Amino acid sequence: MKLPVSTRIARRVLRGMPAPRYAVSCEPGLRIPMADGVELLADHYFPDLPDSGTPQDFPTLLVRSPYGRGFRWAALYGVAFAEQGFHVLLQSTRGTAGSGGVFQPWRDDGPDGRSTVAWLRRRPWFDGRLGLVGPSAVAYAHWALAAAPPPELKAMVMQMPLHNPRGLFHRSGVFALDDALIATTMVKTQLPGPRRFHGAATHPDPDSTAGDGYWQGTDLLDAADRLAVPTLVISGWADVALDQALQQYGRLPAGHRSLLIGPWTHTSALRKGAARIFAESLAWLRGHLIGPAPPQGQIRVAVGRTTGWRDLSAWPPAAIPLSWYPHPGGAxxxxxxxxxxxxxxxxxxxxxxxxxxxxxxxxQKPGVQNNKSLEERDDVLVFTGPPLTEPTEVIGAVAAEILVGPGAEPLAATLFVRLCDVDERGHSWNVCDGITRVTGPPPLTITVAMSSTAHRFLPGHRLRVQISGGAYPRFAAGRQAFRIEVRSGSTVVLPAV
Structure with missing residues (x-):
């Protein structure tokens, strides 16, 4: 079958892709039986060889998606890879986009993935070489399959991947309100039935849902241990799942992994970063499924938004810890x-x-933003360093240690700490941040783990640290007023390279 007009148009607007090697055809609406008899729908994209051409074997890529199989997905995964010499099976997961059964987030990906591979083995066009590729919840579905990898699995590309959904919505004991509402709104408006997921994801106290077992068994990080399948992990410095991507990379065996981190958010990666992500993904999959195999162990990161790309020998790289101290008066x-x-x-x-x-x-506006108006509020502590006389490059995890002064009552609060880069115009651009719960009688020493980063502070710029009691609606608002005295001796530690 020829490709739909909408798919052909969508493919043409994907800029920066390599020239096609083959024309592409599609078998739409394939029904694939699962172990319990439920049928899932899939579209099969493949290189379209002329009748007089020599028969060729092509490896297969599996993309198991809860996001549908139409606009953009068909072009970016179905057509773009098929025209480079792959069979692509773009499958709608259970209960989504016409597939049978009930959508139960995080529950059926492992068994359904294995049933899909069993179906592939019976296809005349499947030659036994299988790769997995896809972002976000697609990557989660692939981790579920990789927990018991079939022998045909030869390579994986995990893009903006998550492995722990509970950890995505509850970070350091603080409810990630905005992310939970956005994710569950998508689920409730597009898909039928997942009431338990909605309740568990949007409840501000994860401990109150633990008793019903909803999250039990949904953390798949252990799948990375001893997984001898070459895996490329791709994320962005402003990706909501960045910490999980780095955990996955860290758990994969050396010699079977590579890492790419760009200046992207979770949602902008496949727009602003589509050309680079596709090129790196294609090279990885082609090398491990067709050959020759590409070098493994490569680590390539974007340093800031404009500084460029850097190849590293290890993650995290060797660094010198630089401590910065807040002083009275905002210094x-x-x-x-x-x-x-x-x-x-x-x-x-x-x-x-x-x-x-x-x-x-x-x-709606994630990533790097000007924090000037936020820092003018009287509930945000701001500490600013002097203009730098030389560039300072920070690559790795940033952490803050906040000394909380004595108080009359035990605290039940949160602390949000952010590192910013202040340019010559006085604009304050966020670099990384973290949040944690504060409980117990003061005085206390509170460690706030901030996300990893790769950033270059230029000469003339200044470092700035914010300390506040929250970040709403990104994180749920507390119900009680509180007052926290920050003492001297508090530090923010930067990994300088």
Missing amino acids: LSREPPRTDVAVGVVRYDPDDPTPSVGGNSLA
Whole structure:
């Protein structure tokens, strides 16, 4: 069957892709039986050889998606890979886009993936070489299959991948409100029936849902251990699943992994980064399914938004920890304070919660944003360093240690800490951040793990650290007002390379 007009148009607007090697045809609406008799729908894209051409074997890529099989998915995964010499089976997961059964997020991906591979073995065009590729929940479905990998599986590309859905919606004990609402709104408006997922994902207290077992067995990180399948992990510095992608890479055996991290969010990666992501994915899959195999162990990262790309020998790279200390009056210095004093007070009002600006989220404006208006609020502590005299490059995980001064009552609060880059115009651009719960009687020492980054602070720019009581609606607003005294001796530690 010829490709639909909408798919052909969508493929033409994907810029930066290599020239096609083959024309492409499609078998739409294939019905694939699962072990329980439910049938899932799939479209088969394949290189279209002329009748007089010599028969050729092509490897197969499997893309198991809950997002449908139409616009953009058909072009970016079906056509774009098939025209480079692959069979592509683009399958709608259970209960989505016409596939039978009930959609139960995170539940059926392993068994249904194995049933799909069993069906592939019976196809005359399947030659025993299988690769997996896809982003986000597609990557989750592939991790479920990789937990018990079939012998045909020879290569994987995990794009903006997640392996722990509970961890995505509940970070460091804090409910990721915006991400949970966006994800569950998509599920409830597009798919029937997943009430338990909606309740578990949007409940602000994950412990209250643990008893019903919804999240039990949904963390697939162990699948990466001892997995001898060459795997390319792709993420973005503003990807909501960045931490999970780095965990996956870290657990994969050395010699079977590579890493690519660009200046992307979870949703912009396949738009702004489509050409690079496709090129890297294609090279990986072609090398391991067709040959010659590409080098493994490569680590390529974007440094900031404009500095360019860097090849690293290890992740995280060797670094020198640089400690920056907040001082009274809003100063930030490499010099530790000489006396133990209060450097500021974090105040939080549930009737006017501190708003969120940018960052690693699924919100409408994620990623790097100007924080100037946020920093003008009186509930955000701001500490700014002097203009830098030379470039400072930070690659790796950033962490803050906040000393909380004494108080009359035990705390039940949150602390949000953010590192920013202030340019010559005074614009404050977020680099990375983190949040954590604060509980117990003060005084306390609170460690706030911030996300990893690769950023170059230029001469004339200044480092800035924000400390506040939240970031709403990115994270759920607290119900009670609180006051936290931040003491001197608090630090933000940067991995300088």
